[in-house]
Amino acid sequence: MKIVITKDHKESCRKAADIIIDVVNSNPNATLGLATGGTAEQVYDELTESFKQKKVSFKNVKTINLDEYVGLSPDHEQSYQYFMNKFLFSRVDIDKNNTFVPAGNKNPEEELIAFQTMLNQHPRDFQLLGIGVNGHIAFNEPAGELRTKAHIVDISQSTITANARYFDKREDVPKQAFTQGMGDVFSAKKIVLLASGAEKADAVKALILGDIVNTWKPCSFLKLHSDLTVFIDQELADLIGYEQV
């Protein structure tokens, strides 16, 4: 695992975007695993900026997202499909037919099969990740056991609390989500994880400090990946007492 401390989250996002641009420029047909959420937003701003400056083209790139809420239609403002359209797909030259986010409003069992088939057919050259306050990766929530394949998960109360800020009322947060399994996430050749903010301190500690993997902190399993880069800003590094070695 490579850990990089940046001056602020904007710099983390710039560096993550530069890695994505390298992946795409060295293989214009690359498949990218994408993430949504507040942490990833600025990565897409940086990619958009680089696209405008003609430093990268997404014309032949394929993308598969990590997860989606069950029950929200793709045009719902809090759906992850809506997020991707808004922050990336509508801003660059990607072919929407080459992108996949599970559809929250279709038959869930059928959509789950479509999701796993897509993952099996398109191994990811790169995967972008955020991290949950509780240490979740995608919607692989802390539990006594974790799953390797795509599945439908009951979203934990702590994630519902964390995500409630995006909805009018806590009751509006969907109770279930489609998620890539840990094995799907792990099969990406290269992974970049970004974290910022005091609320992520415990999760980031479980990821970058110590030598333990623990299903109650799903992020800790990323210690086992052979090509993982973690970007945290100086403020978060200071908070958890991590010094660059």
Ligand code: PGA
């Ligand atoms: P956030 O979500 O970027 O909105 O904090 C990250 C995650 O839950 O994986």
